[in-house]
Amino acid sequence: MDIVIKLSQFLLSLSLLIVLHEFGHFVPARLFGTRVEKFFLFFDVKFALFKKKIGETVYGIGWLPLGGYVKISGMIDESMDKEQMAQPPQSWEFRSKPAWQRLIIMIGGVTVNFILAFLIYIGIAYAYGDLYIKNDNIKDGIWVTNSALEDVGFRTGDKLVSIDGKPVDDFYGAMEPLLLSNEVTVERNGSTEKIAMPVDFINQLMKSREEGGGASIMELRIPFVIMGASEDSPNAGVVKPRDMLVSLDGEKMTYADQVIAKVEDLKGQTVPAVVKRNDKEVNVNLTVNESGKMGVSYAPRLGYSDLERLGIYQVSREQYSLLESIPEGLQRGKDRLVSYGKQLQMIFNPETGAYKGVGGFKAIFDLFPQTWSWQAFWEITALLSIMLGVLNLLPIPALDGGHVMFLLYEMVSGRKPSDKFMEYAQIAGFFLLMALVLFANGNDIYRWLFK
Missing domain, CATH: 2.30.42 (Pdz3 Domain)
Incomplete structure (x- = not known):
């Protein structure tokens, strides 16, 4: 059931981002009188799961969930429709439109991604506020x-x-x-x-x-809160779940790191200890094996409610009105955008070794929790929207950024790259993009198989 919940969140988030990104291209294209032949969620290689023609556009869902696309008439894109490009330009085609209109059509997708991310962060601030430890x-x-x-x-x-x-x-x-x-x-x-x-x-x-x-x-730094003991542990019948170890061998234990360090010095010994159980202190004897282990599991992190209950840390809460949530959400979006930009810089700098941690679809899938949480869903979706927007702006011909790069060149120089050059650039960009996709997903497979 956990895998179904994770997969549902993953596909819902991915579908939402793809549809809205492509919608960002579709709307300005239609506003400028450009014909859109296809609008697809996922890729329809050989066949589609669903398709229906409404007006001039075929809307559909493909079977390969690696993205989506809109096919705009008269545009050299991943469809590589050379037959259409060999015909004389028509007034409804992308190539017949002024450069500034083509630029707006091309940046429409990433614009929607960034707007969506900032709107989500505003909504999160308004709906959930903030919980944090100062x-x-x-x-x-x-x-x-x-x-x-x-x-x-x-x-x-x-x-x-x-x-x-x-x-x-x-x-x-x-x-x-x-x-x-x-x-x-x-x-x-x-x-x-x-x-x-x-x-x-x-x-x-x-x-x-x-x-x-x-x-x-x-x-x-949190107390040593026991979660349980293994069946073969000599302490299995001594401690209970949620016991908090407060003293060991006569020494006060405030934090888990102190307990972990202390047991290293008690190998092979049975020593007196005190645990806090249901707000009462209970004297017990705990055995440490020759490896310096007690055979119990502990909580490495506690939730905000437990931290407050134990009185260790004060949890700060912030609630935002609708107006207050706007600047707060915009700031969160800006911070995420800047942070992701820094991450990309590190990935493209071989000295950092960060490229080894790049992941593909499995890495994205693993971001989602195993239990349904709308807050987590929207936070991850906002982050993915920023990632999708930034990655699409990379100056690779197969991506929106590549088209923008050539359009800016045309607007500055007054010269339009030839269709043949654009075809070659699109092919080169496609292979580069596929190499990046294979590398990212190859990292996922390698980690899954060998680590």
């Missing part, structure tokens, strides 16, 4: 959960001060900027230290994760 409230610093972060100089207990000179306000909101940063300032033992982030930190992080270094890079 960085100022984190008195005992961060919990470093990945060795790659330790290797560059971070330590558990550090307090984040700023990232590339920008003060850190929201703890969880600092994760992505940190990955893309050049320098991070932390407070350690009452003094500040600057940590230079290596250019290939993303690559180091991926290697660490492959070696079992942890999925996240840092977390809030």
Whole structure:
């Protein structure tokens, strides 16, 4: 059932983005009197699941869910309709329209993507507001959960001060900027230290994760809340789910990282401990095996409600009126756009090694949660809309950005590239685009098979 929910969210989001993107081309084309021959969700290679002609346009759904398209008369695109292009230009064709009209038609898709993303972020701000942990409230610093972060100089207990000179306000909101940063300032033992982030930190992080270094890079320092014990654990009948370990071998244990470090020193021993169970402290004896494990699982992260219940961190809430949600949503969209631009820069810089983490359709599929959440759905859809808009603006002839590049050249120079040149450029762009698609999805397959 989980896979069905993930797949449903994935296909709904993808379909929405594709249809609206192509609609962004369709509307200006029709406004300028350009004939649109086809409007398809997904690709109809050899056959279509559904199609119906209304007026001059055939609307349909293809069987190959790798995108969608509109076929505009008199335009050299992925259809490579050389027969039509060999005929004299007609007034209703794309090639007969002024350059400025063709430019508007071509940028219509990405324009809709960006507008959609910003509208979604405004809606999210209005409908859900904000829940966050203020960085100022984190008195005992961060919990470093990945060795790659330790290797560059971070330590558990550090307090984040700023990232590339920008003060850190929201703890969880600092994760992505940190990955893309050049320098991070932390407070350690009452003094500040600057940590230079290596250019290939993303690559180091991926290697660490492959070696079992942890999925996240840092977390809030939280208590050691027991989730359960394995059947063969000597502590199976001693602890219960949701027990909170507060003392071990006579030492107070405030945070999980302290417990993890302590058990390393207690290998092969049975020691007294205190757990908090239903708001009461219970004395127990816990056994640590020769490998330094207690045979219990714990919660590496707690939800906002649990953090509040335990009284460890104060959760800040912001609600926005409709008017207040507009600038808030616009700012969120801008931040996402800038962040994604930085990610692309890192991907195209071989020194970072970030290209190794590029993913295709499986990576997008994995973004969606296993339980239905409208908030998560809209947040992911907004992000994907920005990604789709930016990627389509890349100056590759098979993409909108390639057509825009040639149109701008025509408008500046006054010379239109020949149809033969455009055909060759389209073919070259198509093969380049296919290579990128194969690379991204090949990464997915490689990780699935070998990691």
